[in-house]
Amino acid sequence: MITLKGAAVSAKIKEQVDTLLTDLKGKTPKLAIVRIGERPDDLSYERGALKKMESFGLMGESFAFPQDITDEAFKEEFAKINENPDIDGILVLRPLPKQIKEKDIEHMIDPGKDLDGISPENIARVFAGDDTGFAPCTAEAVVEVLKANEIALTGKRVAIVGRSMVVGRPLSMLMLKENATVTICHTRTENLKETCKNAQILVAAAGRARMVDGSYVGKDAIVVDVGINVDKDGKLCGDVDFDSLEGTASMATPVPGGVGAVTTAVLARHLVSAALKK
Numbered sequence: 001m002i003t004l005k006g007a008a009v010s011a012k013i014k015e016q017v018d019t020l021l022t023d024l025k026g027k028t029p030k031l032a033i034v035r036i037g038e039r040p041d042d043l044s045y046e047r048g049a050l051k052k053m054e055s056f057g058l059m060g061e062s063f064a065f066p067q068d069i070t071d072e073a074f075k076e077e078f079a080k081i082n083e084n085p086d087i088d089g090i091l092v093l094r095p096l097p098k099q100i101k102e103k104d105i106e107h108m109i110d111p112g113k114d115l116d117g118i119s120p121e122n123i124a125r126v127f128a129g130d131d132t133g134f135a136p137c138t139a140e141a142v143v144e145v146l147k148a149n150e151i152a153l154t155g156k157r158v159a160i161v162g163r164s165m166v167v168g169r170p171l172s173m174l175m176l177k178e179n180a181t182v183t184i185c186h187t188r189t190e191n192l193k194e195t196c197k198n199a200q201i202l203v204a205a206a207g208r209a210r211m212v213d214g215s216y217v218g219k220d221a222i223v224v225d226v227g228i229n230v231d232k233d234g235k236l237c238g239d240v241d242f243d244s245l246e247g248t249a250s251m252a253t254p255v256p257g258g259v260g261a262v263t264t265a266v267l268a269r270h271l272v273s274a275a276l277k278k
């Protein structure tokens with residue numbers, strides 16, 4: 001089985017970023033990460049994203065707010081960031097606490113700065129197969145991993161486990177644009193295992209530690225693990241039980257070191273694109 005590493009894909013994206021940067025004539029794009037509270041997965045994504053911006057020669061700043069901030073106060077602060085001409089792109093770490101009306105933020109965010117595709121305008125573009133907006137970075141990262149490894153998608157049976165607005169749903173649309181035949185699975189899916197086993201490319205984005213083992217995988221299938229979970233020993237792990245794939249999958253992405261590293265590279269590319277479009 002071949003391990004599809006994220007670092008090589010991230011390096012390719014860095015080259016694209018370098019090319020885009022030359023068109024910016026010395027201006028350095030700036031990312032704003034908007035976070036409420038101190039959720040561990042938000043903090044680790046923030047850390048990874050800021051590190052990636054630095055290594056790609058871009059700027060990043062975190063705007064953190066207390067867990068109990070009111071909807072009104074947050075909107076006031078968010079509007080300032082949204083309108084700040086020195087900020088080229090925004091990543092809002094989600095989900096937001098329940099007192100914040102997340103829908104309002106989705107409608108407020110400037111689509112040109114909305115790097116993770118949460119605004120109705122960017123979502124509509126993804127569903128229309130129009131690639132001039134911003135798709136959610138993780139969904140795009142999955143397609144990048146496959147393309148960078150020269151894995152053809154046209155005509156292929158793809159199964160995606162997960163239907164969230166940040167991964168499963170937009171990914172199904174990106175796959176469809178690549179002419180794959182897509183099956184979207186979720187908690188109500190009957191015969192989940194058989195459906196997964198029938199796929200030539202299987203994407204796990206369920207958020208369940210090591211749920212997908214070799215028994216879900218067809219012979220020579222390609223497995224992409226989007227999950228980032230912490231197991232009971234406190235270790236970072238994916239939705240796929242990687243070691244159980246030997247003898248079934250032909251290729252698979254690891255966690256850590258797979259899709260996660262590509263997600264932040266896509267975020268960086270979106271940031272430079274946003275700065276260029278301004």
Ligand SMILES: NC(=O)C1=CN([C@@H]2O[C@H](COP(=O)(O)OP(=O)(O)OC[C@H]3O[C@@H](n4cnc5c(N)ncnc54)[C@H](OP(=O)(O)O)[C@@H]3O)[C@@H](O)[C@H]2O)C=CC1
Pocket residue numbers: 138161162163164165166167168185186187188189192205206207208211226227228229259260263264
């Ligand atoms: N690599 C990266 O950069 C990123 C990784 N992630 C990771 O990806 C994973 C998914 O994230 P996200 O989409 O936000 O998660 P959500 O919890 O929002 O969605 C999970 C989806 O998986 C489905 N699901 C859950 N359990 C099962 C099951 N047992 N069988 C079938 N379907 C199931 C759910 O179905 P239903 O709709 O029926 O409830 C839901 O559609 C997480 O581990 C997350 O940490 C997320 C973002 C970025």
Ligand SMILES: Nc1nc(=O)c2c([nH]1)NC[C@@H]1CN(c3ccc(C(=O)N[C@@H](CCC(=O)O)C(=O)O)cc3)C=[N+]21
Pocket residue numbers: 006041042044045047048049091092093094095116138166228254255256257258259260261264
């Ligand atoms: N709008 C929004 N989009 C998100 O995609 C989003 C979010 N909000 N809120 C939080 C969750 C969680 N999440 C993580 C991503 C990477 C790591 C992570 O650990 N990444 C490591 C690499 C892990 C690896 O190599 O696989 C890193 O970047 O260095 C953790 C968590 C994103 N999320």
